[in-house]
Amino acid sequence: MSVKGLAHVAIQAQDYQATIAFYTEVLGFKRGHHWSLPSFQIREASMLISPDQRTCLEIFDNDAVIPAQGKKASSEDEIAHGALLHFAFYVDDVNEIYQKALAHGARTFVKPDQLTLGEPPLVVKNAVIYSPNGEVIEFIEDVDFDMSYSN
Numbered sequence: 001m002s003v004k005g006l007a008h009v010a011i012q013a014q015d016y017q018a019t020i021a022f023y024t025e026v027l028g029f030k031r032g033h034h035w036s037l038p039s040f041q042i043r044e045a046s047m048l049i050s051p052d053q054r055t056c057l058e059i060f061d062n063d064a065v066i067p068a069q070g071k072k073a074s075s076e077d078e079i080a081h082g083a084l085l086h087f088a089f090y091v092d093d094v095n096e097i098y099q100k101a102l103a104h105g106a107r108t109f110v111k112p113d114q115l116t117l118g119e120p121p122l123v124v125k126n127a128v129i130y131s132p133n134g135e136v137i138e139f140i141e142d143v144d145f146d147m148s149y150s151n
Contacts, residue, residue, distance in 0.1 A: 008047065008056035009087055011135060016044050016061045019133045023048050023057060026104045027089065027097070041065045086128065086136035094139050098127040105132035
């Protein structure tokens with residue numbers, strides 16, 4: 001038995017409606033199933049489905065009592081190995097989605113640019129933003145990370 005793929009990434013929203021709006025109106029996600037779960041103090045939760053229907057984001061209201069990680073370490077002792085650092089979406093045009101995200105309240109972390117990674121060189125076009133809710137999101141144009149190397 002093996003992993004079939006990533007099911008979803010869960011986010012706790014400071015402003016639930018604004019977070020839903022950002023992912024649906026800016027990034028094109030569709031709101032799927034939504035629910036409440038009083039045993040975890042969840043008033044509102046939604047599963048958002050990506051345009052390719054292969055990636056989902058689970059959004060919880062701010063009062064939900066759920067396990068979380070992601071605080072930036074202030075010292076070597078506080079490094080949380082295994083913590084979510086960012087998530088990335090493949091996009092057709094990095095510049096276009098970057099501008100659209102900024103127009104809807106996102107903040108710049110890394111402006112659109114090309115990076116050359118490794119040897120042999122792999123050129124990646126990307127941008128990184130902070131969503132209005134604070135998630136670190138990378139936009140990346142299609143790239144083949146499964147390169148075969150001959151040494």
